Amino acid sequence: MADRLHVATRKGLFELARGHGTWEVAEVQFLGDPVSAVLADADGTVYAALDLGHFGAKLWRRDPAGTWQELAAPAFPPKPADAGDDPHSWSLGKIWVLEAGGVARRLWAGTMPGGLFRSDDGGQSWPLNDALWHMPERRRWAGVAGGEQPGIASVLVDPRNPADVRIGVSTAGVWASTDEGLSWRNINRGMYAEYMPPELREEPIAQDVHRLARCDAFPEIVWCQHHNGVFRSEDAGATWHELTAIRPSKFGFAVAAHPRDPDTAWFVPAVKDERRIPVDGKVVVARTRDGGRSFEILRKGLPQHHAYDLVWRHALAIDASGERLAFGSTSGGLWIAEDGGDSWTMPEARLPPIAAVRFATS
């Protein structure tokens, strides 16, 4: 089980270590700066994306020996003259998600305004994925969270085949490539968008896919926390069915999939959508162990009185054992479970608002 947890916050990157049964802050980096994404790669390297208010998105890497170094951040190529009507910026807004690519030194970065970048040299260089960026449909991608720019929030690499990549976009549904990103298709069917007019309700590209999570051992099984529901796919994101048993609400951002059990997943529901707070001021986690036919509400150790913590897309994580989970909130709450979510404890820290949590893989 993972004994280290990385927590990306509005005011720095915190690394917690487990010792004698408790979790404590062991290291702090980038104190005072917004950290938008973190990745702990299997080789012991840690990547952190900063979202500096004045100076833009930056990328840093910590080598296994513990030395931090700034890398060149992903950047868009010069905007051609004939792209003047592109509704989206050709300048990196924020690195929203970093994922290992299943090949040594390969990484994927999902960003706002919707650019997907791949590095094949451990983050030293980041060519834009041209195939996706130049698809005409990309101009129909919609903004997220009141912003004008879309964002790639999820990158799923098939553990059996690194050429097979699926991404989840807010707001443009699920896109798939089976050729390492040389070509892409919008694949999702079966979702619906309550926020669209009736004739556009089932448009694949109109689906606000807040977050995707995949079962490592059964990669065809993918879970989705959507803007207006939770969904499950048994064909790697092509067709979806809604899990109407979710409670206490169907709105939320985060989802975690059990690494080996295809029927188990966790969500952190909130009141949708105009009032983004936990239902009745109680922070709870919803867990299914039967493929979404039913959900248990987990609340032991979680605040149940006047708690208004919201959990963002990347702020719920599970470790490789499937037993340890962690989630962090917009109020800086951080809870860790070591029993699949039955009971939660809060480390001795009052943290800044949390954007992402990630267990170390080694």
Add this chain to the structure above:
Amino acid sequence: MPTVLFTRALERFLPAPSTVVDGATVDAALAAVFATQPALRGYVLDDQGALRRHVAVYVNGRLVSDRTGLTDPVGPRDEIYVFQALSGG
């Protein structure tokens, strides 16, 4: 030759010393700095070479007018200040 001076806030991330450079426009002066300190460019300019939204550049105390092309002229004794734009509370 004009002098380019950077906010000390940048020192938390990378060296940003005051530099005397050649250049008759803001663009040319900054390009001369970035030629020797390429990592600094992405802190000041966005991917398309415009000033970052929350970065302010002054020439002798006057805010530059062309934030996209950086064509404001600079004289040999001018001072170019690169600051954080005031934002937040």
